[in-house]
Amino acid sequence: MTTTTRAATVPAEIAPPRGILHRPKSTSGFWSWWTTVDHKKIGILYGGLALVFFLIAGIEALLIRLQLAGPNGTILTASQYNTLFTMHGTTMVFLVGMPLATAFGNYLIPLQIGARDVAFPRLNMFGFWVFAAGGAFIYSGFFLGGAPNGGWFGYTPLTSTPMTMGALPGHGPDFWAVGLVMLGIGSVTSGLNFVATILNMRAPGMTLMRMPVFVWMMLVVAFLTVFAMPAVTAALIMVFFDRNFSTNFFVAKAGGDPLLYQHLFWLFGHPEVYILILPGMGIVSETLPVFSRKPLFGRSVVIFSGIAIGFLGWGVWAHHMFATGLGPVAQTAFGLSTMLIAIPTGVKIFNWMGTVWGGSIKLSSPMLFSLGFIAMFTIGGLSGVTHSIVPADTQQTDTYYVVAHFHYVLFGGLVFAIFGGFYYWWPKVFGRLLDDRIGKVNFWLMLIGFNMTFFPMHISGLQGQPRRTYQYPANMGWDTANFIATIGAFVIALSVLVFLVNVVKTARRGEVASADPWDGRTLEWSIPSPAPEYNFAEIPEVHAADDFWHRKYTEDEEGRLVRLPAGGSDDGVQHGDGHGIHLPSPSFFPLILALGLPILGYAAVFKLPWLAVPGVIVLLFGVYAWGIEPGTAED
């Protein structure tokens, strides 16, 4: 059996064991979760914490919908409303969407490419702790002088005007800017980790074109993250300096240009849309073939259109700024590029339909959510293309039509796909299946609630209802649409509750999952459920795309599927106890290093230079202690 780290291949006198803190040893139990470097545990941590934030963002959304249930709502004040819609958006994008994608990526990428871990196990854990620290930091604003309240997009000069000048009271924009820089650090590290893992750690024979489509989409997402985050980081630094050190980046009377902020923000913001949606596309590209019992239709086309989206995504950002007066040339160019990017997206939709077409479809919960994804995402895509028509966009800007559009893409798209992913991979992760009947209730409630909430917004939006306003007057013709939307929001909440009930109920009494409960196609189904700590007792050798499927099935002369005679009791599935496999050891330092960041963050927000000293000390301690700690403890 191969040893897995270099520490074991280099003589001890060259790499003497050393470390500052006593090395954590436990790989199970409560405390192991604090120091683990196992990509599967880190994936579960990402998913769990992101779900907590999902519930928080949901409660924020319900409060918003209660306020808007009828005209002249009085449940929230204007400033409370500002805080809630800002935090709902910020949370859903940075603390729910991105971390949930990272959760799936963490758990599945090594399993799907046949690796035992990611490229940088400790950096992986660092990314999680930065996400946790950044999320807690932003939310601590609620108790420490103002949660963010300038919108998730944080337009200048509103957010960049110094607090003393009274534009936005409280520390909201400071918490927002510093917190997002922090979260950016976390997502860039996890992006780097995924790039190195996917490009470098594939099992023998797992060529790039044989990789599962989910892995491909995560590769594109990782590159997008690494290149998009620095643009917004730069913009946030400028906002923070304008607000706290009286620089003039966005001060018009000093020659600054508030529009520069919008360019930098959307140069990040549009790729961010794809950072959020491509993982969802990857998930359904895995589930649809399994539940149709057909290979993905036009597999390479799906991959290449994903890559095309990754490139074109950089050339469309200004469609978020048509109302700012960019001039006819720029508006035409960005309108055209926006139409262009709809093509690879449309191609994918046809590929998914081609996959399902003529398949022997099994409508289990993962399949329902995936089909829901296709339908809802298509509607969102169509309303999105209407934004490429500049005059139409000018009419739609800042209305509920836009709110409807991006919720169809991000909720109808991402969230549906993620729930499908939950139902699909739950048995691999926890060893028990979620209940399929409850799952179907979950799906139908979510589909109905979602459409009740967001479909009416198309209409009220086209009728001119402005977004981001805490009240609307009666007799504008918006009352019915808003009332239905509020009811719908509670139906969505109910569907999420049903999901939680499913989780709790099946945790003890759920059906125990076999290694391959869905008759899957990819490598993660070739190992026991739940996945063992070492993933693969033997690193698999890959001979084709959907290799695991081809180990189970062949075709007879008439092209019918024939199950190959099983080699073991649970055909094709690995057995073995993983004896002799060295895995990276747990470490304290990702946590310690990540803790330095919020300390520095508070020093920045409250302008406390003395607090920066412990922050820097913690960071330096973390860096150096990490640096001299070997990846694997000698035992």
Add this chain to the structure above:
Amino acid sequence: MAQATLPVPADEADAHGHDPHGHADTNTGVTNTKLAMWVFLSSECIFFGAFISTYLLYRGRSVKGTPTPKDVYNIPFTSVTSFILLMSSLTMVLALAAIQRGDHRRFRVWTIATALFGVTFIGGQIYEFTEFYREGLALKTSVFGSSFFVLTGLHGLHVCVGIMWLLTLWGLSMQNRLHVQDAERVEIAGLYWHFVDIVWIVIFTVIYLIP
């Protein structure tokens, strides 16, 4: 973003294990650490690109009566410090070549020289900032002041991280803890150092030299 520039030890690099004397045992043949470093540096390009574009966008937009670039720039002085930083890339190359040969004495000399060149550059930057301030250019004076100080200040911060990294490698070598097999750790630090140098060359050309 500085976190990903940690002096990550080579044994963090890959769970596949790799042959210290040559080809890495990865699909691409490039070690994980080096691959991640390249991607990280391209991410940094966007970061600096944003600030450089901001500076260029705001050129000539400052309010009348505030110091202009022509008033404050001391091209001969900055040329000298830029040249020193450029030379540090040469010594960095020599340091890497030394450790790859197993010549630890020269490695230490060239590494400390690289760090000292870096320190000299930072010293020059501090002097330059002080001079500009005395001539009436502060962060809040104008868009020129804001975009200049933030851009060059962030670059200086990157140089400081590089200096600490080099000093760390030097310290490890002094304690006989850096071996021929660890040459890649030096190479990674070198990649970062060269990148920071190149960024400065761009800044110097685009911001100081082009009128």
